[in-house]
Amino acid sequence: MIVRKKSKRKPTDISRTSNVTLSIIVGIVAVVCIYPIILMFMISLSAEKSIVMNGFNFFPAHYSLEAYRYLFKIGSQLLTSYMITIIVTVGGTILSVCLITLYAYGISRDDFKYRKFFTFFALFPLLFNAGFVATYLINSQLLGFTNSFLGLIIPLAISPFLILIMRTYFKTTIPSALIEAARIDGAGEFRIFYKIVVPLSKPGIATISLLQAVAYWNDWWDPLLYIDKPSMTPVQLMLQKTQANMQFIINNSSSMSTNSIELLKHMPTQTAIFAILVLATIPILCTYPFFQKYVVSGMTVGGVKD
Amino acid sequence: MKKKYIISLLFVLSVFILNSCGDSAVKMGTAKNPYNIIWYTIGTSQKDLAMVQAKANEYLREKIGVELDITIIDWANYDQKMSMITMSGQNYDLAFTCSWTNNYINQANRGAFYPLNKLLDEYGQGIKKVLNPYFLSGPKVKGELYAIPCNKEVAQQQVVRITDNFMKELGFKLSDFKKYEGLNTLRSLEPYLKAVSENKKMHNDGVIPFSIWKTIDYLLPDQTYIFGNSGLPGAVVLRKDNYKIVNQWETKEFQEYLSLYHEYYKKGYIPKNAALQDDGNSITMSEKMGCDTAQYQPFADVSWSLSAGYKIVSFPVFKPIITDSSVTGAMIGMSINARRPDLNMKFLNLLNTDVYLRNLLNYGIEGIHYEKTGPNRIKYLPAHNNYIMADFTLGNLFITYLLPGDPDDKWAKFEKWNASAIPSQILGFHMNINPIEAVLAAVVNKTQQYNADLMTGTVDPKVVLPKYMEALKVAGVDKLLAEMQRQLDVWVKKNKSK
Numbered sequence: 001m002i003v004r005k006k007s008k009r010k011p012t013d014i015s016r017t018s019n020v021t022l023s024i025i026v027g028i029v030a031v032v033c034i035y036p037i038i039l040m041f042m043i044s045l046s047a048e049k050s051i052v053m054n055g056f057n058f059f060p061a062h063y064s065l066e067a068y069r070y071l072f073k074i075g076s077q078l079l080t081s082y083m084i085t086i087i088v089t090v091g092g093t094i095l096s097v098c099l100i101t102l103y104a105y106g107i108s109r110d111d112f113k114y115r116k117f118f119t120f121f122a123l124f125p126l127l128f129n130a131g132f133v134a135t136y137l138i139n140s141q142l143l144g145f146t147n148s149f150l151g152l153i154i155p156l157a158i159s160p161f162l163i164l165i166m167r168t169y170f171k172t173t174i175p176s177a178l179i180e181a182a183r184i185d186g187a188g189e190f191r192i193f194y195k196i197v198v199p200l201s202k203p204g205i206a207t208i209s210l211l212q213a214v215a216y217w218n219d220w221w222d223p224l225l226y227i228d229k230p231s232m233t234p235v236q237l238m239l240q241k242t243q244a245n246m247q248f249i250i251n252n253s254s255s256m257s258t259n260s261i262e263l264l265k266h267m268p269t270q271t272a273i274f275a276i277l278v279l280a281t282i283p284i285l286c287t288y289p290f291f292q293k294y295v296v297s298g299m300t301v302g303g304v305k306d
Numbered sequence: 307m308k309k310k311y312i313i314s315l316l317f318v319l320s321v322f323i324l325n326s327c328g329d330s331a332v333k334m335g336t337a338k339n340p341y342n343i344i345w346y347t348i349g350t351s352q353k354d355l356a357m358v359q360a361k362a363n364e365y366l367r368e369k370i371g372v373e374l375d376i377t378i379i380d381w382a383n384y385d386q387k388m389s390m391i392t393m394s395g396q397n398y399d400l401a402f403t404c405s406w407t408n409n410y411i412n413q414a415n416r417g418a419f420y421p422l423n424k425l426l427d428e429y430g431q432g433i434k435k436v437l438n439p440y441f442l443s444g445p446k447v448k449g450e451l452y453a454i455p456c457n458k459e460v461a462q463q464q465v466v467r468i469t470d471n472f473m474k475e476l477g478f479k480l481s482d483f484k485k486y487e488g489l490n491t492l493r494s495l496e497p498y499l500k501a502v503s504e505n506k507k508m509h510n511d512g513v514i515p516f517s518i519w520k521t522i523d524y525l526l527p528d529q530t531y532i533f534g535n536s537g538l539p540g541a542v543v544l545r546k547d548n549y550k551i552v553n554q555w556e557t558k559e560f561q562e563y564l565s566l567y568h569e570y571y572k573k574g575y576i577p578k579n580a581a582l583q584d585d586g587n588s589i590t591m592s593e594k595m596g597c598d599t600a601q602y603q604p605f606a607d608v609s610w611s612l613s614a615g616y617k618i619v620s621f622p623v624f625k626p627i628i629t630d631s632s633v634t635g636a637m638i639g640m641s642i643n644a645r646r647p648d649l650n651m652k653f654l655n656l657l658n659t660d661v662y663l664r665n666l667l668n669y670g671i672e673g674i675h676y677e678k679t680g681p682n683r684i685k686y687l688p689a690h691n692n693y694i695m696a697d698f699t700l701g702n703l704f705i706t707y708l709l710p711g712d713p714d715d716k717w718a719k720f721e722k723w724n725a726s727a728i729p730s731q732i733l734g735f736h737m738n739i740n741p742i743e744a745v746l747a748a749v750v751n752k753t754q755q756y757n758a759d760l761m762t763g764t765v766d767p768k769v770v771l772p773k774y775m776e777a778l779k780v781a782g783v784d785k786l787l788a789e790m791q792r793q794l795d796v797w798v799k800k801n802k803s804k
Contacts, residue, residue, distance in 0.1 A: 133390065136394055245350060
């Protein structure tokens with residue numbers, strides 16, 4: 001039997017010992033990656049008391065669902081925030097993928113006259129920009145982004161870096177002969193774009209969609225600038241606020257000359273923060289498997305071929 | 307192509323022009339045409355804010371012809387957001403300001419706030435009557451008041467907090483410790499600290515004899531520090547008519563403190579990781595604190611015990627001192643861009659004197675968020691959870707209702723304690739950091755490197771302090787102190803030579 005098994009091995013297979021060692025190494029790396037996520041989950045299940053006593057522990061002394069009960073208590077705010085985040089992520093990703101692909105396709109075409117100018121136009125802010133005070137001034141005073149979806153979506157909608165990726169992608173995967181052929185068959189520019197270019201660019205589009213979706217999901221900086229109303233606060237900002245508030249009050253308790261513990265009493269506990277964290281992380285984790293098969297090919301393309 | 311550029315340029319310009327078209331604020335200020343006060347304050351967002359605000363507006367419209375538009379910005383984000391708002395010149399009327407966020411002195415020096423002296427005389431008579439006079443004289447910047455402080459404790463006083471159970475168990479009494487004696491007070495703690503560290507049961511429970519952490523308000527000798535208790539060089543020894551700036555780290559008193567802390571550290575009273583620990587709250591909350599230091603205000607013992615869940619007692623290390631940071635602990639400033647300063651001032655006056663308005667903003671609506679149990683005593687109702695405000699950010703505390711457990715003479719005791727406080731001889735002097743910003747940054751950098759290690763006693767001051775002083779010299783501390791002295795001399799000439 002042993003002999004038969006041995007003969008089954010293909011010449012390209014690695015030896016049993018290296019297979020085992022490699023598996024162990026990769027296994028360790030995988031555990032290291034997933035450990036914080038499981039730890040986060042375990043902390044959200046700990047009793048607050050055991051955190052105060054023993055610090056964060058993988059196996060807490062006492063378990064409790066208090067944190068999730070707290071989430072139910074603030075349920076309406078959490079639900080609103082979730083809705084905002086989902087709307088922004090879905091809407092923002094669709095909008096920004098449309099903008100980025102259209103822009104990148106335009107400047108990827110050699111027969112586009114102002115190609116050079118528009119490439120420069122997109123890339124210039126990557127190196128030079130006016131800083132965020134000026135940005136804030138324009139966005140809040142002139143464009144009225146304050147407390148609106150605009151403030152959550154527009155600032156992230158165009159990413160020069162992703163435009164570059166897509167431009168290279170179009171350049172390397174869509175031969176100009178194909179476009180010419182389509183034109184000869186009587187297709188207009190738009191038909192060429194969505195009938196031929198887009199289906200051929202699925203991996204690239206999937207990659208930038210994923211990157212943009214993650215960016216929108218995790219963004220708390222723009223909401224921090226433009227959102228004051230609880231009814232417009234996305235999940236990540238809510239999380240950042242609770243976490244930072246607690247730290248701030250503890251650090252400044254002496255100068256605040258008030259009983260800081262009194263203020264902290266009304267704030268979520270450590271475990272509740274981790275429970276919110278679980279809810280904020282899980283959905284975006286779940287989208288990865290769907291995009292994964294495209295992402296690898298999308299990332300490696302660009303400059304390699306041709 | 308050119309035509310298109312011009313058209314788009316015109317479009318942008320027209321938006322600018324349309325945007326800047328002002329409305330006539332002059333006519334506002336009547337019940338029919340109320341003026342809208344945009345008010346940024348600090349806290350956490352509250353569900354019932356809109357409801358309470360509507361109720362307040364009903365009252366304010368009739369009374370002085372204004373309406374409120376309150377925005378609560380979170381504790382941690384307040385500083386950043388307010389600096390964005392002021393830098394971009396956004397319109398607002400009132401904003402919370404103090405020494406620890408949206409820094410009052412810096413904002414006033416920068417010209418972000420409206421000068422209030424004249425307005426206070428005209429519309430703020432009530433404020434002048436109720437506020438402790440040091441609140442109105444202390445925060446003046448170049449002779450002008452730029453924000454109205456909230457009436458509360460006017461001074462700061464450092465105390466040692468002790469867990470009552472441990473003290474009794476080990477056979478100590480509060481009278482065993484020396485009071486008001488600074489270093490001697492700290493020395494008199496030693497027998498107690500020793501007893502705690504030698505007690506087997508407490509040792510096994512992980513009780514820390516002297517709880518100190520990185521961000522604690524360190525117990526410092528009796529000097530007035532130009533930059534508060536941050537440990538930045540620059541201090542004046544607390545003595546009448548003494549206006550000499552010294553580097554506190556080089557004074558004998560200060561070094562004696564450091565040596566004592568190091569001695570306690572070596573004996574194991576201070577935790578080994580004190581200089582790295584960000585927060586001692588968890589030690590206090592889990593009843594593992596032998597003692598620590600804190601800032602006192604009347605009845606603090608009671609509220610500390612209530613929130614920690616066990617009895618905490620305290621005794622003073624120093625007499626209460628009125629300093630720059632203690633009078634700028636919580637204030638409401640008015641924007642330089644406020645369109646109707648007079649109406650804003652009228653509102654602030656009302657906020658500090660009108661019992662109904664003040665309590666409405668503090669506790670919410672009677673019958674919904676609280677109910678009355680006496681003439682000035684209330685009890686929370688369950689809906690209170692939808693409206694929890696930071697009481698000390700909203701004006702005069704002394705007219706707010708009492709809660710169950712508060713003594714009847716709570717505010718009277720506060721006023722008495724305030725009256726007993728001693729003003730520092732340089733109260734009212736504010737360093738303008740603009741001319742020396744670069745040097746200051748370098749010095750701050752060095753202090754961050756050394757302060758915590760030295761103040762927690764983790765390192766031997768005999769070895770590390772000379773190195774620290776050398777590093778400060780290189781960073782330009784002499785220039786900083788010279789500039790400080792120069793500004794102080796100017797101030798003294800102006801204010802003290804009468």
